[in-house]
Amino acid sequence: MASGPPPTSAVPVARTGSCLCRAVKYEVTGEPVTIRVCHCGNCKKATGAAFMTNGFFKESQVRILAGEDMLKFYADPGTASGTPLNRYFCGNCGSNVFLRSQIKVLNGKKNDLHIVALGTLDEVAEWKPNTEIFKEQKTHFVTGIEVQTRNPKL
Numbered sequence: 001m002a003s004g005p006p007p008t009s010a011v012p013v014a015r016t017g018s019c020l021c022r023a024v025k026y027e028v029t030g031e032p033v034t035i036r037v038c039h040c041g042n043c044k045k046a047t048g049a050a051f052m053t054n055g056f057f058k059e060s061q062v063r064i065l066a067g068e069d070m071l072k073f074y075a076d077p078g079t080a081s082g083t084p085l086n087r088y089f090c091g092n093c094g095s096n097v098f099l100r101s102q103i104k105v106l107n108g109k110k111n112d113l114h115i116v117a118l119g120t121l122d123e124v125a126e127w128k129p130n131t132e133i134f135k136e137q138k139t140h141f142v143t144g145i146e147v148q149t150r151n152p153k154l
């Protein structure tokens with residue numbers, strides 16, 4: 001049997017992220033299940049930005065390396081999707097870092113999606129968003145977002 005190192009493309013890449021004050025540090029391994037640019041009003045309020053870029057990962061892909069005790073969350077009851085969402089932020093600097101749906105079961109399976117605010121990645125990833133959501137709330141000057149469609153199941 002010939003053996004050797006697996007092709008580099010098969011090795012999941014680990015990427016790190018952190019909040020603004022670097023108290024909260026995390027690592028995501030591998031590719032996101034999907035990336036959604038969210039134009040909803042609540043994401044704008046939560047971040048103060050024109051939109052959020054949310055990376056959906058499996059729980060097993062996300063590891064908190066530091067500052068888990070610094071994370072606070074706001075249980076957002078009035079989301080545009082109607083699904084209550086916990087918005088996790090650093091209690092020191094206020095950066096929005098993670099989002100978790102309060103829905104525990106999704107399509108008959110345990111909902112283990114862990115959403116990462118991709119603006120908190122330490123280095124820009126080559127990923128492109130897969131979809132834009134709540135476009136009707138899009139800020140007028142936000143144009144030309146390059147979307148790469150994939151994972152039609154999500």
Ligand SMILES: [Zn+2]
Pocket residue numbers: 019020021022023024090091092093094095
């Ligand atoms: Zn912080």
Ligand SMILES: [Zn+2]
Pocket residue numbers: 038039040041042043044052
């Ligand atoms: Zn949103």
